[in-house]
Amino acid sequence: EIVLTQSPGTLSLSPGERATLSCRASQSVSSSYVAWYQQKPGQAPRLLIYGASSRATGIPDRFSGSGSGTDFTLTISRLEPEDFAVYYCHQYGSSPQTFGQGTKVEIK
């Protein structure tokens, strides 16, 4: 199975700053089938990005995804107060589909 490793584990930033989250796969993810989710405490995950770089419906354009092969990135251009949460990457190109362990973006 493809193992996804997210870094850093925790990102401490202030509102207005740029956040860069990394997701590295143990092998190439076919067709860039990588998604990113945001999860807040007590809530279900929310789809942000699919296909490595396409924003899901209703997602603000401060969220962007990039990457291919084994290296993928989620960028939040300017952090808003509601963006402080845990973010997960997900590969669905190979079975079994797998998730990264998460990156927590916390207020500095």
Next chain:
Amino acid sequence: EVQLLESGGGLVQPGGSLRLSCAASGFTFSSYAMSWVRQAPGKGLEWVSVISGGGGTTYYADSVQGRFIISRDNSKNTLYMQMNSLRAEDTAVYYCAKPRLRPSDSFDIWGQGTMVTVSS
């Protein structure tokens, strides 16, 4: 509004059984494969199982293969997970999730989750 609503979670002893349900509304349920994804307390997400739109094809994570059975009733727009021989490591919030388009796809709709606790 597209919605998924899970139920059936609770406290069960090791070795016991539980059946989870997920009621779907707001979309053509039978047109979509559906998955279960779980999250142990304080941990990340783990895909558990998927069933095709017609119900004829199923896949499981190795961790639950042979113990869990996924099924669906398209006449009732409901997804199920029969969980047998439960272990402490099955303790988690269980989410049902709808893929965006293809059977293997990102999940654009999630339920609110139902908590399963396996403990004596």
